[in-house]
Amino acid sequence: MTPATAPQKQRFVEATADVAKFFGHPAAVVASTEFSQDEKVALLKQWDVDLRLLMVAADENMAPGPGDRTGDQLRQVHAALAKLGVESPDEGAPTKTGGA
Numbered sequence: 001m002t003p004a005t006a007p008q009k010q011r012f013v014e015a016t017a018d019v020a021k022f023f024g025h026p027a028a029v030v031a032s033t034e035f036s037q038d039e040k041v042a043l044l045k046q047w048d049v050d051l052r053l054l055m056v057a058a059d060e061n062m063a064p065g066p067g068d069r070t071g072d073q074l075r076q077v078h079a080a081l082a083k084l085g086v087e088s089p090d091e092g093a094p095t096k097t098g099g100a
Contacts, residue, residue: 012039019047026073026080041086047077 012035015022023029026047029040051074058070078088 008034011035012043015043016046019043019050020073026076030080030083037084041081041084044077044081044084044086048074048081051077 015035019029023032023043026044029035029043029047032040035043051070054070055074081088
């Protein structure tokens with residue numbers, strides 16, 4: 001594997017900051033040719049964390065409101081991770097944030 005150049009690293013940092021905004025949907029991460037397999041997994045795991053935090057906020061009445069698709073998006077992220085050969089991050093996680 002060739003080392004990433006500075007612009008490639010910067011794109012990864014930008015994508016990690018707001019994965020949903022950068023890609024639009026989880027399948028786009030899988031289809032990306034810009035990032036390595038490991039980077040794609042890291043991006044999808046970050047997206048998983050972001051969605052779980054939104055779910056926690058929803059429980060605290062801080063949700064975006066009706067039409068919220070957080071649960072659907074979380075399932076899509078897990079499906080994308082599965083396509084990359086990664087087990088679902090919520091296996092055995094008793095809380096929305098994935099903690100024990």
